[in-house]
Amino acid sequence: MGIFLEDEDGSISLQRCADLEIKTDTPKGRGVFATKDIPAKTIIDVCPVLVLGLKENKEHIEQTSLYHYTYNWPFVDSNGVRKLAQAVIFGLGSMFNHATNEQNVVWERDTDRFIITYRAFRDIPAGEELCISYGSHLTFKDADPPVLPPPETEIEQLNQIQID
Numbered sequence: 550m551g552i553f554l555e556d557e558d559g560s561i562s563l564q565r566c567a568d569l570e571i572k573t574d575t576p577k578g579r580g581v582f583a584t585k586d587i588p589a590k591t592i593i594d595v596c597p598v599l600v601l602g603l604k605e606n607k608e609h610i611e612q613t614s615l616y617h618y619t620y621n622w623p624f625v626d627s628n629g630v631r632k633l634a635q636a637v638i639f640g641l642g643s644m645f646n647h648a649t650n651e652q653n654v655v656w657e658r659d660t661d662r663f664i665i666t667y668r669a670f671r672d673i674p675a676g677e678e679l680c681i682s683y684g685s686h687l688t689f690k691d692a693d694p695p696v697l698p699p700p701e702t703e704i705e706q707l708n709q710i711q712i713d
C-alpha cells in the first residue's frame with residue numbers, strides 16, 4: 550500500500566490534516582468539520598487500530614457503547630480461514646459520521662500494520678462535515694433526509710427522451 554511513509558526502522562509516519570474541528574451539537578452527535586477548504590486526496594488522519602478478539606467482542610464489547618464505534622477487520626486465522634473481527638479505531642477515525650450520498654472521505658485498511666488512513670475523496674469546502682460511508686446496514690436512524698426519487702414529471706420527460 551503505497552500511501553504510507555515507512556521509515557527505515559519500520560515505523561510509520563502519522564499525518565493529520567490541521568484544518569479540522571469537532572462540533573458537539575449536530576443531529577448526528579459529535580462530528581468532524583472542515584475549518585478551511587481541504588483539497589481532494591488530502592490525508593485527513595492516519596489512525597492506529599486495536600483488533601479485538603472474537604470472544605471478547607461478542608461477550609463484552611458488544612454489550613457496551615463501544616459497539617457503535619468498531620469497524621469490521623478481516624483477518625486470516627492460523628488455519629488459513631478468512632474471518633471477520635472488530636477493531637477499535639483511535640484518533641479521528643471514531644469520530645466520522647455516516648452519510649449515504651454525501652460522503653467526502655474514504656478510508657483504507659492496512660491489515661499488516663494495523664492502521665487506517667482517511668483521505669478526502671473530493672474537494673471539501675470550509676464548514677462542511679467530513680463523513681464516511683458505514684455501508685447499507687445502519688444500526689441507528691439516519692439523520693440525513695432520505696434521497697427522494699425524481700418528481701413524476703422528470704421521469705416522464707426522461708421516458709420521452711428514451712423513446713424518441
Ligand SMILES: C[S@@+](CC[C@H](N)C(=O)[O-])C[C@H]1O[C@@H](n2cnc3c(N)ncnc32)[C@H](O)[C@@H]1O
Binds near residue numbers: 576579645646690
Ligand atoms: C463512530 S460514532 C461517530 C461519532 C458520534 N457521532 C459521537 O458523537 O461520538 C457512530 C455513531 O454516530 C451516530 N451517527 C453517525 N452517522 C449518523 C447519521 N448519518 N445519522 C444519525 N446518527 C449518526 C450514531 O449514533 C452512530 O452510532
